[in-house]
Amino acid sequence: MRRRELCGAAxxxxxxxxxxxxxxxxxARKLRTAQRTEFANLADVPLKSWAYEVRGxxxxxxxxxxxxxxxxxxxxxxxxxxxxxxxxxxLMREGDRWYVTADRPxxxxxxxxxxxxxxxxxxxxxxxxLGVGRPQEELRRIADTVDLAVPEVSDAWPGEWARRVVxxxxxxxxxxxxxxxxxxxxxxxIAAVTTGEAGxxxxxPAIADRVIVNPQAYxxxxxxxxxxxLTHETVHVATRTSTSPATPVWLSEGxxxxxxxxxxxxxxDLIAPALTKAVRAGDVPEAxxxxxxxxxxxxxxxxxxxxxxxxxxxxxxxxxxxxEKLTAFYxxxxxxxGRDGSVEQAMDAVLDTTPERFTADWRDYLSTRLx
Numbered sequence: 001m002r003r004r005e006l007c008g009a010a011x012x013x014x015x016x017x018x019x020x021x022x023x024x025x026x027x028a029r030k031l032r033t034a035q036r037t038e039f040a041n042l043a044d045v046p047l048k049s050w051a052y053e054v055r056g057x058x059x060x061x062x063x064x065x066x067x068x069x070x071x072x073x074x075x076x077x078x079x080x081x082x083x084x085x086x087x088x089x090x091l092m093r094e095g096d097r098w099y100v101t102a103d104r105p106x107x108x109x110x111x112x113x114x115x116x117x118x119x120x121x122x123x124x125x126x127x128x129x130l131g132v133g134r135p136q137e138e139l140r141r142i143a144d145t146v147d148l149a150v151p152e153v154s155d156a157w158p159g160e161w162a163r164r165v166v167x168x169x170x171x172x173x174x175x176x177x178x179x180x181x182x183x184x185x186x187x188x189x190i191a192a193v194t195t196g197e198a199g200x201x202x203x204x205p206a207i208a209d210r211v212i213v214n215p216q217a218y219x220x221x222x223x224x225x226x227x228x229x230l231t232h233e234t235v236h237v238a239t240r241t242s243t244s245p246a247t248p249v250w251l252s253e254g255x256x257x258x259x260x261x262x263x264x265x266x267x268x269d270l271i272a273p274a275l276t277k278a279v280r281a282g283d284v285p286e287a288x289x290x291x292x293x294x295x296x297x298x299x300x301x302x303x304x305x306x307x308x309x310x311x312x313x314x315x316x317x318x319x320x321x322x323x324e325k326l327t328a329f330y331x332x333x334x335x336x337x338g339r340d341g342s343v344e345q346a347m348d349a350v351l352d353t354t355p356e357r358f359t360a361d362w363r364d365y366l367s368t369r370l371x
Contacts, residue, residue, distance in 0.1 A: 012050040041114040042120045048076035062091040110181035126150040131231040133171030149231040153238045154328035156259035167211045176214045186296045191229045194236040208290040209237045231260040242334040246342035249291040254310030268369045272308035279370040316365045
């Protein structure tokens with residue numbers, strides 16, 4: 001089962017529809033139709049590479065087999081390394097040839113945008129927006145907004161990053177959930193998310209970053225909200241190599257909000273309305289939110305307070321210690337070997353404080369700024 005025979009990978013880059021269908025069993029009419037449509041959907045996507053690799057040993061029963069494969073592709077000018085997605089193929093042998101009879105996402109994997117329809121491509125100065133079933137003018141506005149966000153993010157985050165962002169805009173929240181492999185209910189009201197593989201403290205380049213927009217929730221925002229959302233998500237792309245398993249969610253989300261809001265003339269109570277309400281009612285948080293508090297499937301008000309608490313913590317660092325110390329603190333946490341001790345050591349080394357003192361300062365800060 002050579003890679004070329006198994007998946008017709010070279011045909012995608014060559015624009016060879018017949019070559020792409022050649023590995024499909026002639027009698028697998030539904031699959032051939034689906035693959036023909038997929039090939040057409042990919043036509044405008046600027047691919048740099050496209051290859052399949054068989055993972056492990058295929059399970060074989062006579063002339064039938066099941067293979068787990070990894071599709072690895074790169075978008076030209078944007079991906080620093082291949083993006084990987086897992087597929088399950090069913091095969092049959094005729095003579096000395098193996099043919100594909102079924103192709104589906106592997107367990108726990110999800111479909112790609114081109115499985116949902118014809119991909120329309122809009123290029124910006126720093127952005128590439130790929131949409132399915134959305135008006136071109138909408139995709140252009142998103143590209144323009146990301147183009148404005150990139151220099152703002154570069155000013156907030158001095159670390160090296162590509163300064164290019166790929167955005168996926170599916171046709172619905174259901175389709176968004178399909179791209180993320182999660183229940184639709186998890187993303188109702190969520191305007192956008194960023195997917196990607198966390199870095200390891202800057203030791204290697206980030207790959208697989210995609211900002212995925214929920215078109216219904218995004219459209220419900222005004223221009224200010226849309227700008228904040230896409231700037232926030234662009235921060236996640238920029239900081240990927242310095243974000244690791246050692247980074248608590250409150251720091252990654254708080255920093256992204258700090259960078260998105262830092263140039264805006266908005267009062268703190270307008271940026272953090274849910275937390276303001278709690279503080280004024282005498283309910284000042286005792287501690288920073290834990291990772292689980294940022295789950296999209298929980299209470300919406302609690303989720304808002306988690307994000308707003310994270311923002312105020314980063315805002316406090318920027319105000320008291322300065323922007324450079326905030327970015328150095330972020331990088332130091334991400335460079336730690338693991339979650340245990342990452343925040344404690346970075347606070348000591350960069351901010352000359354302890355989590356206990358910082359938490360007390362933060363609680364006082366909330367009472368002063370929001371009370």
